[in-house]
Amino acid sequence: MKVFFKNDSSVDFCPVRDVFDRIGDKWTVLVMITLDQGESPLRYHELQERIGDVSQKMLTATLKRLQEDGLISRQLYPEIPPRVEYTLTARGKSLLPHLYRLAEWASEHMRDVKKV
Amino acid sequence: MKVFFKNDSSVDFCPVRDVFDRIGDKWTVLVMITLDQGESPLRYHELQERIGDVSQKMLTATLKRLQEDGLISRQLYPEIPPRVEYTLTARGKSLLPHLYRLAEWASEHMRDVKKV
DNA sequence: CCGAATCCCATTGGATACTG
């Protein structure tokens, strides 16, 4: 596989950087996996509860960006009080296996590394 | 696959978080892939040149932590001037396929997303 | 219930100068 670097002046994109710039933050992957583990669409507050230690600000920001990237979809039911459900899109689902494999690798290799 | 959350009080580790905490920063994955693409061990300055836009401070810090995690090894040849060579360890190599798959996914799905 | 807006702190990371 070809990898592009910054001094490769002919190209303006680098898949490796791109993907980690997008999902390498603190919450994005966790939200996606939480949605995947939920057997059905999850509401805002359900997500917050299941993740357990995410602030409203960060959950909102993460959801918004995931939606902009087409990885999740947001369904608003204009009731009183409002209800909002989040689901993974096809694109989002296509990313998940790779994330799980990384997590598997981590549980095999990071156990002794962690200690910090 | 089982995923652990923070409110899962019985466990103190979460593979998903662990791995992204470790490799989700700006340079770690890039260094590993650069080492992998080099057909032989790479010296400090070669790494800096190939990556192109990494500062000395960050390259040094990234290499040190990769070494602490057992993902790369550092060989010092005490000559004048000194020569240092970096290689991927077996554990480091075992992680690479997963990173490449993520990069592949990115080049298929992030092209149109990127635009920001 | 689902956020938006603001404030503030901690961490990341870049530029530069110096050392064995």
Next chain:
DNA sequence: CAGTATCCAATGGGATTCGG
């Protein structure tokens, strides 16, 4: 050559308050 050390700017992210 291969780093250290220091200073500083930018970003990430938490706590709190407010709105529809």
